[in-house]
Amino acid sequence: MSDDQRLTVTDRTRHRRLREQGSTARADLDAVLRAGFVCHLGVVTDGVPMVVPTVYGTDGDTLYLHGSVASRSLRADPAAVVCVTVTHVDGLVLSRSLFEHGVNYRSALVYGVPRRVTAGDDAAELLHGLRVLSEQSAPGQWDYARRPNAKELAATTLLALPLTEASVKIRTGPPEDADSPDGALGLWAGVLPLTTVWGAPEPDPALPPGHPVPAHIAAREATGLS
Amino acid sequence: MSDDQRLTVTDRTRHRRLREQGSTARADLDAVLRAGFVCHLGVVTDGVPMVVPTVYGTDGDTLYLHGSVASRSLRADPAAVVCVTVTHVDGLVLSRSLFEHGVNYRSALVYGVPRRVTAGDDAAELLHGLRVLSEQSAPGQWDYARRPNAKELAATTLLALPLTEASVKIRTGPPEDADSPDGALGLWAGVLPLTTVWGAPEPDPALPPGHPVPAHIAAREATGLS
Numbered sequence: 277m278s279d280d281q282r283l284t285v286t287d288r289t290r291h292r293r294l295r296e297q298g299s300t301a302r303a304d305l306d307a308v309l310r311a312g313f314v315c316h317l318g319v320v321t322d323g324v325p326m327v328v329p330t331v332y333g334t335d336g337d338t339l340y341l342h343g344s345v346a347s348r349s350l351r352a353d354p355a356a357v358v359c360v361t362v363t364h365v366d367g368l369v370l371s372r373s374l375f376e377h378g379v380n381y382r383s384a385l386v387y388g389v390p391r392r393v394t395a396g397d398d399a400a401e402l403l404h405g406l407r408v409l410s411e412q413s414a415p416g417q418w419d420y421a422r423r424p425n426a427k428e429l430a431a432t433t434l435l436a437l438p439l440t441e442a443s444v445k446i447r448t449g450p451p452e453d454a455d456s457p458d459g460a461l462g463l464w465a466g467v468l469p470l471t472t473v474w475g476a477p478e479p480d481p482a483l484p485p486g487h488p489v490p491a492h493i494a495a496r497e498a499t500g501l502s
Numbered sequence: 503m504s505d506d507q508r509l510t511v512t513d514r515t516r517h518r519r520l521r522e523q524g525s526t527a528r529a530d531l532d533a534v535l536r537a538g539f540v541c542h543l544g545v546v547t548d549g550v551p552m553v554v555p556t557v558y559g560t561d562g563d564t565l566y567l568h569g570s571v572a573s574r575s576l577r578a579d580p581a582a583v584v585c586v587t588v589t590h591v592d593g594l595v596l597s598r599s600l601f602e603h604g605v606n607y608r609s610a611l612v613y614g615v616p617r618r619v620t621a622g623d624d625a626a627e628l629l630h631g632l633r634v635l636s637e638q639s640a641p642g643q644w645d646y647a648r649r650p651n652a653k654e655l656a657a658t659t660l661l662a663l664p665l666t667e668a669s670v671k672i673r674t675g676p677p678e679d680a681d682s683p684d685g686a687l688g689l690w691a692g693v694l695p696l697t698t699v700w701g702a703p704e705p706d707p708a709l710p711p712g713h714p715v716p717a718h719i720a721a722r723e724a725t726g727l728s
Contacts, residue, residue: 288550314591314605316542318551324514325544325551327587329609361553365540367701368640370719373648374632375658377640379540383555406600414594414603414694422599422684432601454708458648464716465709468640469701470727475593479692482680490690493596501696 288387289443299444308384308444309334309362311501313413317341318359319349332360333405333412334439339386340393340405343433350390350435360386360437364501367469371451372458378447380467385443390435395426405434416492472501514613515669525670534610534670535560535588537727539639543567544585545575558586559631559638560665565612566619566631569659576616576661586612586663590727593695597677598684604673606693611669616661621652631660642718698727 281302283289299305315332318325326349332341339360343350346358366380393402403424410418424432451465474496477489507528509515525531541558544551552575558567565586569576572584592606619628629650636644650658677691700722703715 288547288552314589314607316544316553316587316589318542318544318553318585320546320549320551321514323546324583324613325546325553325585326514327542327544327551327553327585327611329587329589329591329607331605357550359544359551359553361542361555363540363542363555365555367704370640370643370703371647373650373654374636374643375648375650375654377636377643377647379557379639381540381555385553387550410600410603413605414596417596417600417603421597421603421689422601422687424599424601428599428601450704450706450708454706459708461648463647464705464713464719466703466705466715468703468719468722470698471701472696472698475695475697477596477692477694478593478676479690480676480680482676482685483691487690489692493690493694496694 283442283444284440286441289385289441297445297447299446301444304444304446305384305439305442306334308364308382309339311364311382312362315341316361316363317345318361319346320356321349321352331409331413332362333408333410335408337439339437339439340408341435341437342409343392343435346390346435350392355389357387357389358437365470366448367467369447369451369467370465371453372461372463372465373453376451376453380447380449382446383444386437386439387441388437390437393434393436395429395432399429401436402429402432402434405436406432416490420490420492474499509668509670510666512667515611515667523671523673525672527670530670530672531610531665531668532560534590534608535565537590537608538588541567542587542589543571544587545572546582547575547578557635557639558588559634559636561634563665565663565665566634567661567663568635569618569661572616572661576618581615583613583615584663591696592674593693595673595677595693596691597679598687598689598691599679602677602679602684606673606675608672609670612663612665613667614663616663619660619662621655621658625655627662628655628658628660631662632658635660642716646716646718700725
């Protein structure tokens with residue numbers, strides 16, 4: 277994709293509120309999606325929304341997620357549109373007035389009809405999608421841990437969602453009420469940043485003492501989700 | 503609420519998958535909800551789910567969130583059920599096999615028909631709800647920053663959701679494949695924890711240099727979301 281590619285705006289993805297926070301840059305969408313590995317999947321079952329957290333991964337124009345999380349609603353309506361939302365909370369915007377308080381965040385919504393990927397229909401894509409999912413959250417594990425065998429693959433369904441209908445919102449920077457009458461109140465204002473950081477690996481107590489931590493895992497300690 | 507109170511299980515909140523991770527303890531629900539301040543709200547618009555991140559706060563049996571995020575779908579159907587999901591990602595479960603990889607997390611789903619709280623109908627509850635919202639994310643700011651005035655309150659709608667129909671899932675602890683044939687592979691396995699931590703307050707560049715950071719804000723640096 278070229279760096280300046282724009283997302284096509286649909287009735288669902290048009291920014292109605294806080295327009296200044298909306299982005300239609302495909303690069304922004306990719307950056308938000310690549311910075312995380314847990315999304316919130318929204319499906320409709322009997323007219324009621326259900327929002328469940330689940331692991332995802334992206335590769336080019338496709339977002340992969342596990343099919344089991346939406347199995348009931350997908351059985352009921354295989355052509356139903358789902359919504360996948362990825363959110364990173366970057367900090368609190370502490371303004372002079374409570375009305376102007378807010379959150380610095382990056383968020384992406386992706387709408388689409390998920391395509392089922394199974395071992396029976398497309399074993400190669402299933403394996404590829406599982407690798408994408410795995411490497412997004414745990415880079416290096418695909419080459420280190422035992423890969424799925426035929427029985428495990430047969431028990432697995434992925435959902436593939438095209439990244440064609442999506443919406444991005446980003447809020448960064450300090451409070452915006454310095455120039456309002458509240459600026460004269462003499463109150464502190466600013467941002468309290470929030471960061472998400474990997475900790476020290478915790479070995480399975482069943483491991484023999486002193487079993488070395490693989491370098492690709494140890495190297496993540498104290499690094500953050502970007 | 504008594505500590506051992508149980509959530510009533512409904513058809514929507516019954517745990518169908520990974521039953522061992524489900525909890526019906528009201529105390530677990532409260533703990534998950536109190537540990538965060540951003541939820542994912544799911545609503546249905548024209549049959550399509552929409553999942554948006556938004557700030558929330560809880561007080562006793564009520565979850566409050568801003569009404570503007572769901573204004574379009576609520577206008578269309580004021581009696582529609584919404585789903586509010588709160589998720590904390592605590593770490594990656596790095597098992598010997600990729601099939602057994604997973605995530606340590608705490609998650610709560612709350613279903614209900616939100617009640618609108620406005621200045622016209624219930625000014626006292628609106629102010630109370632805004633305080634609950636504010637104090638959950640930014641404790642101390644309600645007494646420090648300028649509180650909402652009449653004009654701001656008139657422009658604000660909160661949604662109040664009862665905590666009566668809810669579902670909690672929690673996964674903690676190490677991988678579970680030590681005793682499987684994969685335990686003999688000699689691979690490292692364990693948990694890579696993920697923590698969310700407040701950083702150093704970033705003053706609004708519009709402030710005069712040296713403006714002291716209030717103690718209730720400064721004290722949060724290096725503390726985590728629990």
